[in-house]
Amino acid sequence: MTDHDEAAAVRPLTLAWVGRHLAAGERITRIEALHGGITAEMRRLTVGARDGDTRHLVLRSFVDPFHVERAEESLTGESGALTLLTRTAVPAPGLIAVDPAAAHCEYPSLLMTHLAGRTVLDDEGLETRVPLLARQLVAIHALRPAERPRKYGTLTTADTVVVPSGADAAAWAAAIDVIREPAPPYEGRFLHRDFQPGNVLFDVPPARPAAARITGVVDWAATSWGPADLDVAHCSVNLALLHGPTWGLRFPAAYEEAGGVLAASASERRFWQVRDALASSEEVESVSRLWREAGRTELTTRAVEERLDAYVTALMDTLG
Template identity: 50%
Template sequence: MLTDTRAWVEKQLSTGERVEGVVPLRGGWTSEMRRLDLRGPGGRRSLVLRTFVDPFFVRHAEGLLNREAAVLTLLRKTDVPAAALVAVDAGAHHCDRPSLLMSLLPGSVRVDDGTAAERAGPLARQLLRIHRVPVAGDSRPRAHQAWTSAGRVRPPERTGRPELWRRAVDVIRRDPPPHRGCFLHRDFHPGNVLFSGDGADLRISGVVDWVETSWGPADLDVAHCATALALLHGVPHGMRFADLYTSAGGTLDEDPAAHLYWRLLDALAFAPDAEKVATPWRELGRTDLTPGVMTRRLEDYVEALLERYG
């Protein structure tokens, strides 16, 4: 931890507390995450420090980190297990780089295949609770933004299914369907969810990474988690998630064409190879997720979506 950032952190601590240790946290790709182990008169505790270092995210840090700070404040009054905000320096006025300090949540990120089916139901129910967060008009987050468009999609260089990609891109070429907005996490997927316990005691103990929070269709949040599940665990897991969400009481667009639009708008943003999400997953032990595996799963998932909803 750099000098200015450490000094800023220490100003946020209780009297007599000091940073005893700094431990890098794995599994993220937009920022550096560190656990700060503290010791003071009241004993030991830990906080988490998020720091943007990539030039792209540093340029957009004020909007992203201030948004996350506002969302964490909002969520303190809800049953969503989010961290408590301690302090934020989005403009790096005091820190070496844009930073946000928050409480440490219990649990761990789980991306193994072994209990993927058991975790899917809790994921769907947690996402529904997020969508039901009440937000006053003046506290409503920004409108959702698409992460790709028909003109930006790049199919895999050696795809054997060019017609599949043409059909998929044609779906998102049209205007977005009319929709009813709700509170979106906007980047909800297994890498941003912490689990505790096993078997009957399995539960979600934390949801992290609220920098993309926005207002938009529930279908888009469901689409994003479904794409991640398809890439991480296989196409059937991705195809099942929307059904789990509606079984939990969630509402998605009844028009298959409209639902397909949101599903493909998300999936095509991962083209050509979904490598950006595979890297942190491999750091968590999923070394089987090679570029070839990710490309095949993405193509198979797009094909499954067109077959079911097209």
């Protein structure tokens, strides 16, 4: 049976639009909310056929007014990325349909296949997962699309950084000065632009965390073209906040060990690492809430702020 509370959350026009993209004889039998997204509502749809077979789809809809204004560009970019990725070895969802301007749905929406696996945010088994993350990111950066996606974007400026209460003022002032400088030159790469543990699915056999493997990479809405260092920096700061600053500092080396190439000079590497670390200062509250909802209840906003402060300070000490 359909979960009526969740079905009610998916608007009638959107449900009808989804129905037009199902095979003959199929119908939606269950709708479940998927947690972990900041910019869009995510639903897993169970689809049943007359012969009893079932499959799962994922519906992404932008409903918040702030994100609706940016949804067309985002969904157009994501649908293009998913189309490209079907011809690669990168495990990504398959595109079924997209309505970026809400011509058929109440809100801009994208319908895609559902991937097996789950996000893993626990500390246990991290030694195994970090090299897997690094190798997967190297594979993404190796893609050479016939048509480049849009140039990477960064919304954070020196004036919008949110310095945590009690932070090392000197370290943060020095870090903010770093991003006042022009971006260094770089060799462009195909970027995921939000590659981090929350967007990677794993199969982890029970009691065998060392046998973990990646089954999928999701959320390609910010796909862009830019420096590999930026994707590495983004994953690094997420590892630092989830698992401690040391793990964030380790990730660039893991990326290089996997065959990735970063900027040649320490100052160039510092720019990208610091830029993304400071960008995360504006999202601490929303990100920590999502992690608590996912089971990391100890990651209060204050705890994450303290880890961010320690990470920024370590970056300035290590790379400064």
